[in-house]
Amino acid sequence: MTAAAPQGGLGTADAARQPMLEVRNLVKHFPIRSGVFFKRTIGQVKAVDGVDLNVYRGQTVALVGESGCGKSTTARAILRLLEPTAGEVVLDGVNVTGLGKQDLRKARRDMQIVFQDPYASLNPRMTIRQILSEKFQLLGQEVNRKTISDLLDTVGLAEEYADRYPHEFSGGQRQRVGIARAIAMNPKFIVLDEPVSALDVSIQAQIVNLLEDLQDELGLTYLFIAHDLSVVRHIADRVAVMYLGSVVEIADRDDLFDRPYHPYTQALISAVPIPDPRLERRRERIVLRGDVPNPANPPSGCRFRTRCWKFEQLSESDQRRCIEEPPPLYDVGDNPGHQASCHFASLREVVRA
Amino acid sequence: MTTTPDPATAAQAVFVESAEHAGPGEAPEPQQQGKQKSHGQFADMWRRFRRNRLAMAGLVVVVILIVLALLQPVISPYDPYDQNLLNTLASPGGDHLMGTDALGRDLFSGLLYGLRLALLVGLLTMLGSMTLGVTLGALAGYRGKIADGLVMRTTDIFLAFPFLIGAILVVRTFGTGVFQVIIALVILGWPTAARLMRGQILALRESEYVEAARSIGASDWRIVTRHILPNAIQPVFIYSFTSIGVAVVAMASLAYLGVGVPPDTPEWGRMINMGIEQVQVAGKDFLWMFPSAAICLTTLVFAFVADGLRDSLDPKLR
Amino acid sequence: MTGSADIDLDGPPAPLLEVRDLRVHFKTDYGTVKAVDGVSWSVNEGETLAIVGESGSGKSVSAMTILGLVPSPPATFPSGDIFLRGRSLLKMPERQQRKLRGSQIAMIFQDPLTALNPVFKVGDQIAEMVRTHQDVSKHTAKKRALDLLGEVGIPNPAVRINQYPHEFSGGMRQRAMIAMALANDPHVLLADEPTTALDVTVQAQIMALLEKLQEDRNTAIVLITHDLGVVASYADRINVMYAGRIVESGTADEIFYSPRHAYTYGLLSSLPRMDQSRQARLQPIKGIPPSLARVPQGCPFHPRCTFATDACLPQVPELMPVDGAGHSAACVHSDRVAIAYDERVTQ
Ligand SMILES: Nc1ncnc2c1ncn2[C@@H]1O[C@H](COP(=O)(O)OP(=O)(O)O)[C@@H](O)[C@H]1O
Ligand SMILES: Nc1ncnc2c1ncn2[C@@H]1O[C@H](COP(=O)(O)OP(=O)(O)O)[C@@H](O)[C@H]1O
Ligand code: SF4
């Protein structure tokens, strides 16, 4: 569905480099089944519908959007925790989508994930040591006392924690364990699926700092999924905004926040309250109408049109274009690598206005 | 069920979070008895179990009941089958602690024998329906598709039968006898266990920690045996424990109706039935009261223990 | 405006809702949880008072206590009183308390599913709410429910009124719950994390709705949240809670531009900001919030505090006025905090 060639890089300097992760036209549909004895498929939830992404070595690309827009599904399809319906994922030259069962297990060494819910992502019946050792055992590497204590040390936990059960930890500490599991054995690429959303404000900063430090030390490449745009502005190099299964705008961080082009991005950013009362009194909020449509039955043409504030201001013939013609990712703005999928994309300042 | 390790509810999360002190890099405050190392899982469970007073009381009684049942051949004052037509309907006291029945059999000996029977049937029914239920439920939950359809529709059919009518039908088919009763109760008991198990598996299969296991390359087999089963089986185990009481009552009901065990067996339901025949005789109410009390006590104490187990298996309770 | 106007004719008018020295403790296996430990605040017509703090700091418990929703046991209430227009709620007969709670004071929860009963139609639940506090016919109540659903911006209220909660989206459910809270024209709305479970675009819708309702009805809103952004945009005055106590209180500008408590300072410094290009490293607060069963001696924040000295240990600092008329902080080193904050800002 993308007309313009998907561009990834962080400006021209990176354009020549090979991306660490390349995602091409990724699609994941969930069949909707019904029936008593044998289920028939009566429709498809189009959770992810043609996503392209490039993530360069050592970079953090953020995937943002409202809940249900397909962020987690994208991540899981990339890691093949879910089988993609279509599309291609290439990690450091290896075509992940083409791997057989055995090779996929080996490839898991290189691609890891940290989950959102620190309470649900650790097996309650295994000690921290067992949880961490399991990875080494499964992926075929020696593990001893020192391995685990070093690993815990890296994420800021003391070794005496190792023989405790997850329920004995606070949310922030569990998230550190989840991170330790992900970074063990030096993966190349890590998906962070809302890693701080479930944590208290004062703890969020601890974890964000830890993630940044680890990236510097280990040269990690992150796909950072979030709905909190403040954290994204802090941590990301590049940001992709998703709506109803597709990327509607992608740009380098400051471009996206300071010069957003897509009406949805603009509404999303304007809706985030900033902890600054005087600024807030000045800011105008774009309040969208209604709810996100059902991904089993997305609107024709531009998927955002049912809630689009710009659509309401268009002439009838322009509106028809939004209804009939799905907008491709157009190049927008002055900087390379900034694209928005809107026929009428134009700059609107929303952070400070 | 309370033990699903699904995302803790917000309230629980807050609870756990705030019940700790330590910052990163420092050990959390030792929670109990100041031990530095983690107290093992069983110690933890035992501690949680002990806090439930009713459960502890229940456990004591259960142990006593089991010991009595095991020692029955030794401590029984009379042979429970021995009739003495010269001393029928004797009141409690004297030679016969609990009196004698219409055939002159010692009631206390009968109760003891009934206890042995009840525990045997209860435990074997539990084991049987749990084994069957867990296996088929796990199959349905993890394999899905055709296996799921078959198992679930079968449970539907079984669950649609009123319990007693179903049991009578089965016993009629297999014939009279204690093991026939057990088979009937297992056949009727496994569907609930299977449904519970399936529900657990379905929930856990989607859980983040199972996904985490997959993300580090765990095989299907390992995921099922190491990550799903140990967590899924607990609610089923607790349910099965509760079902011991149900089995005891069910066997007694069948026997009361004259189905299942042979009519002359000293079984609690039979004893109640024979006791009821004497209700017109003044002062002979003890004949049905003692076995009724025995049934109540047995069911209650197992329910209490099951409740304590529920607490003890919930790692979220401290 | 309906309801009894019990305005005290002598002296300054009493605040609409006042909480004085509220303490709520829970007896648990691991000690007494001092969930709320000496909290006082008040709120007036048309005003938005925010109570902000991390999870477990006692925000919800203090609000639920006002509505009598905290079960006792395990809760005990060692001290405290609640005044509605100067009249003590707790000294009233039970029946009258119940009447005022729910009609004059209403609550909105984070999770609408806890407030809406899944087996009844949304319209019937709102009508029921109307009828518990007003003597009106079923028909009138239903009509009122319809109006309320329209007022909170639910499209097609005539259809929606006959639907069940699960047929509503998250944002719509929250609107329905607000409609229910408004059923009896309350003077005070306690909103406990009303948008925490929602996406930002829906949050903007719901907050705009609350602002509009407040303007139309001059309602007082007590906004409980952990989100400092929401607080900055919607609150007139702010109470910062830590470990069951209010540690700083002031206007929005005072809290955000001249914080005087080390905890407030720490919170503000740890926040990433969307309006600033990549900041330097975030400055987290070390450690985690204490268990309310074992709150540290002295200033409860001292183990995590970068300003702490021995002076913080002997006793719990009192809320003391700092600059500004209504600005107060419970911090031994509020002067040093002020200086540190100014330095950070000018950097
Ligand atoms: N296993 C599944 N089966 C069916 N639908 C699913 C499944 N997982 C996710 N979905 C649907 O796909 C859409 C995207 O979900 P998700 O990727 O979790 O969104 P996000 O992470 O952005 O909140 C949602 O509409 C969700 O209901
Ligand atoms: N019923 C209860 N029994 C014991 N402790 C409770 C109970 N309800 C709340 N608490 C405790 O009271 C404290 C404050 O909780 P709460 O007011 O819900 O926090 P907040 O709303 O600020 O996140 C927490 O430590 C919580 O664990
Ligand atoms: S294409 Fe039309 S409907 Fe879609 S975002 Fe642009 S203006 Fe709005």
Ligand SMILES: [Mg+2]
């Ligand atoms: Mg998600």
Ligand SMILES: [Mg+2]
């Ligand atoms: Mg709360």
